[in-house]
Amino acid sequence: MSKTKLDNLSMFLELGFSAHEALVYKLLLKEGSMDVKKIAKSANVLPNALYRLLLKLQNKGLITVSGSRPALYKAITPSIALDNYITNKIHELESFRSVTTNRLQITKKDSQTRIDLIKDAHDFFLEYARAANQTKEEILIISIGESVPEEVMLANRDAIQRGVTIRFIVHKLDQDNRDLLLSWRKMGLLIRYFPDWGFHLVVFDNTISLLSINNPDRTSERIALMIYSRGLSKAYADYFNSTWNKAKEIE
Numbered sequence: 001m002s003k004t005k006l007d008n009l010s011m012f013l014e015l016g017f018s019a020h021e022a023l024v025y026k027l028l029l030k031e032g033s034m035d036v037k038k039i040a041k042s043a044n045v046l047p048n049a050l051y052r053l054l055l056k057l058q059n060k061g062l063i064t065v066s067g068s069r070p071a072l073y074k075a076i077t078p079s080i081a082l083d084n085y086i087t088n089k090i091h092e093l094e095s096f097r098s099v100t101t102n103r104l105q106i107t108k109k110d111s112q113t114r115i116d117l118i119k120d121a122h123d124f125f126l127e128y129a130r131a132a133n134q135t136k137e138e139i140l141i142i143s144i145g146e147s148v149p150e151e152v153m154l155a156n157r158d159a160i161q162r163g164v165t166i167r168f169i170v171h172k173l174d175q176d177n178r179d180l181l182l183s184w185r186k187m188g189l190l191i192r193y194f195p196d197w198g199f200h201l202v203v204f205d206n207t208i209s210l211l212s213i214n215n216p217d218r219t220s221e222r223i224a225l226m227i228y229s230r231g232l233s234k235a236y237a238d239y240f241n242s243t244w245n246k247a248k249e250i251e
Contacts, residue, residue: 020045020053025062028075035070060085089198089213090223118224124200124212127226129155131204138165140203140240142196145170145177160188169240169247171196181250192247200224201236209233 017025024043028034031042036054040047054073057063061084066072076084118124125148132139132155139159145168156166166189170181173193185191202210209232212224227233 018053020049021057024050024053025057025075025081028063028073029078033066033072033074035072037070039073059088061088086213113229115228116226118212118226124210124224125149125152127224128152128202128210131202131208131210131226132156132159132164135159135164135204136162137205138167139205140201140237141166141168142194142199142201142240142243143168143170144197144200145172145181145193147180156184156189157187166190167240167244168192169194169243170250173250178250185250191250192244193250194243194247201240203233203237203240206230206234206237209236211236 020043024039024045027039027042031038034042036047036050039045039054040050043050045053054063054065058065062076062081064074064076066074075081116127118127129151132152139156160166168184168189168191170177170191170193172195173181181191198213200210200212204210207228207230209227209229210224211227
């Protein structure tokens, strides 16, 4: 696939689509209803692989299928498709919480290992500030890189004054947020940039994790998990460190 085509598909890739998923979705947006034979020819994808790819797009709520001989595939309008995609992601996260809860046999609030569901941005930031105020050594953050409430800024300031190291990987770096990021760096945060989108991750002292996904168009719409588990938190910290090594310093 050419670099030009990939550049045109960057928005879809940032949302976690594979290159072929993004290409087929954009192809259907442009051409309208198509059968597998025409899609395979236009997208240069083998039919067997294409059936699996189309099923993934259906499951993500991005395309519809009608008829049977041949079946015709059609792209859903992007604004509706994005809402479908975000809704599906939220359901996946809720299902993950349910399954994980059952596997860990989490039955009591005072259990040594537990997962709490957070359903709005306000509570998300309050939980962050509460955990940050109890952190002793290190906070690892992966997030968009946009303005946060005052209680979060105060919690970060107080943590740094206590000697806590805060490392922050931002997903967005442009003229709109550069000054903000530089002010955070001046406050003492260690900041690097790695392009991604749609989720937030925070690890406190490799013990507690805060994981959320959000609507890319309205980042205040999010659903999150507060995870009290050393094992999972250590795994998330390992992921953070791997990404940190690939991320770039901001200038």
